[in-house]
Amino acid sequence: MSLSIPLSSPDITEAEVDAVTAVLRTPHLSLGPELAAFESALADYHSIPHAIAVSSGTAGLHIALLTLGVAEGDEVVVPSFAFIAVANAVLLVGAQPVFADIDPLTLNLTPSTVESALTPRTRAILAVHTFGIPADMRGLRELADRHQLVIIEDACEALGAELQQRRVGTFGDLSVFGFYPNKQITTGEGGAVLAHTQAHADRLRSLRNQGRSPQRRVSVDELGGRHPNPHAPHASAPASDWLHHPDIGFNYRLSEMACALGRVQLSRLDDILTLRRSAAERYQALLSDIPGLELPPLTLPVCTISWFVYVVRLPQGTDRARIQDLLANLGIATSTYFAPIHQQPAWREYIAPASTFLPVTESMGPRTLAIPFFNRITAHQQQQVAAALREAISLQA
Ligand SMILES: Cc1ncc(COP(=O)(O)O)c(C=O)c1O
Known part of the structure; x- marks a missing residue:
């Protein structure tokens, strides 16, 4: 199905x-x-x-x-x-x-x-x-x-x-x-x-x-x-x-x-932010035990997060494109937020290659994956996303 x-x-x-x-x-x-x-x-x-x-x-x-x-x-x-x-x-x-x-x-x-x-x-x-x-x-x-x-x-x-x-x-x-x-x-x-x-x-x-x-x-x-x-x-x-x-x-x-x-x-923003925070909390509970998968912080000192997207970091060495394909085949959309700007084709000519050394950016770029996230996502949909992601990652372990 x-x-x-x-x-x-x-x-x-x-x-x-x-x-x-x-x-x-x-x-x-x-x-x-x-x-x-x-x-x-x-x-x-x-x-x-x-x-x-x-x-x-x-x-x-x-x-x-x-x-x-x-x-x-x-x-x-x-x-x-x-x-x-x-x-x-x-x-x-x-x-x-x-x-x-x-x-x-x-x-x-x-x-x-x-x-x-x-x-x-x-x-x-x-x-x-x-x-x-x-x-x-x-x-x-x-x-x-x-x-x-x-x-x-x-x-x-x-x-x-x-x-x-x-x-x-x-x-x-x-x-x-x-x-x-x-x-x-x-x-x-x-x-x-x-x-x-x-x-x-x-x-x-x-x-x-x-x-x-x-x-x-x-x-x-x-x-x-x-x-x-x-x-x-x-x-x-x-x-x-x-x-x-x-x-x-x-x-x-x-x-x-x-x-x-x-x-x-x-x-409606207050209600919207509450819905989004609840969705983030549900993902956290569903995904936190997947080995090697890093989740975004749910809380940070002195900050209130406004949940825009839910972006996980795949285990080191994972083939992200393969994970995306597996999820897409099940009908689950994902995206690669963000490909570093200095590595975009349109940008290479503006940057002297040796002058840009961004180790954290360059290590995050290939690992991040945005999974479905919106106000009205249901707990059931999130369970389906989590199960599919768990399965896709385990196939590469
Ligand atoms: C951080 C940031 N800046 C700027 C923009 C550009 O906004 P727009 O797409 O409305 O032009 C976006 C859009 O996603 C963004 O995420």
């Missing part, structure tokens, strides 16, 4: 369907009240003054780097054990990513791995909370202050995680979230940047919207008769500045439908 257990699965309830449908019944499909409401909810959740919704996490990284003035000639320290957008975004602003190694337990950059990657050209640290485990932001901040560096916090995988009871996304000079469908909450495609200052928020809003002057927040009340986009079908605001572009920017806007979806998802 073939199963069908996906790697991830969005969790969309009637509340999300209703919210998106309601938007479709209005004339405001972009830059309307849902954007304002989603941004406010994100800012409030993080107790931070500004949230700027964007079309993806990658877009957020791009304009965060631009806003902090990272440019050609600068170096940015990034993990190689990460999603490729982390390094690509640095290239997009003309700067050079410099890869640093990770801690073997948390899979995150550490102050000492970052310190060994610093040069006189280093301008920024791009710290990722890998798989929802908070990086050591206090240590990284202390290092950044000592070397006058800025920090971009990549919290794309970590919405709701905490470090010393403070939410991730509040430690960086700017921080970035992503809402792709496999994330803790989704907007289909989407992301957000959190900012502490009005100046940063204004710049981000301008970059997101073709370099237009940053619009002040559009409130639900105002939208009765006015709209920031005078070309919107029912807008009555004067077309004074829609085609005026003081800056160079991009179309990184997030639609009203996406914002409505995100707003409802965010309102």
Whole structure:
């Protein structure tokens, strides 16, 4: 019998369907009240003054780097054990990513791995909370202050995680979230940047919207008769500045439908994180006695993990591709989070081979395996995954 257990699965309830449908019944499909409401909810959740919704996490990284003035000639320290957008975004602003190694337990950059990657050209640290485990932001901040560096916090995988009871996304000079469908909450495609200052928020809003002057927040009340986009079908605001572009920017806007979806998802986040934590605990109980298999930490001092994916490390010497095939044949999806960026075909030409020596990253890369993990995964599905993985590993012992 073939199963069908996906790697991830969005969790969309009637509340999300209703919210998106309601938007479709209005004339405001972009830059309307849902954007304002989603941004406010994100800012409030993080107790931070500004949230700027964007079309993806990658877009957020791009304009965060631009806003902090990272440019050609600068170096940015990034993990190689990460999603490729982390390094690509640095290239997009003309700067050079410099890869640093990770801690073997948390899979995150550490102050000492970052310190060994610093040069006189280093301008920024791009710290990722890998798989929802908070990086050591206090240590990284202390290092950044000592070397006058800025920090971009990549919290794309970590919405709701905490470090010393403070939410991730509040430690960086700017921080970035992503809402792709496999994330803790989704907007289909989407992301957000959190900012502490009005100046940063204004710049981000301008970059997101073709370099237009940053619009002040559009409130639900105002939208009765006015709209920031005078070309919107029912807008009555004067077309004074829609085609005026003081800056160079991009179309990184997030639609009203996406914002409505995100707003409802965010309102459910506490429950979502509880479901995901329970699923992680169940896997831990099911898998902990498989010889040689290393599991992700369930708890860490002073941290609250926000479970993004469940990634195991296969026993040394295991043929991972063979394990994946065996599981795929049973209908169980897996993935190889993450192939190190510096070993990706597209990246080799940017890296002097001898200059990149990342022993932990290079040893983790071939061993990690993401197994099915989503809000509504059932205990029964997890038992089936665990049994299949146990069997596949035992065939290679
Ligand atoms: C750490 C990290 N940064 C950036 C991104 C890019 O986000 P998006 O796919 O929304 O562009 C992702 C997406 O998975 C990610 O995991």
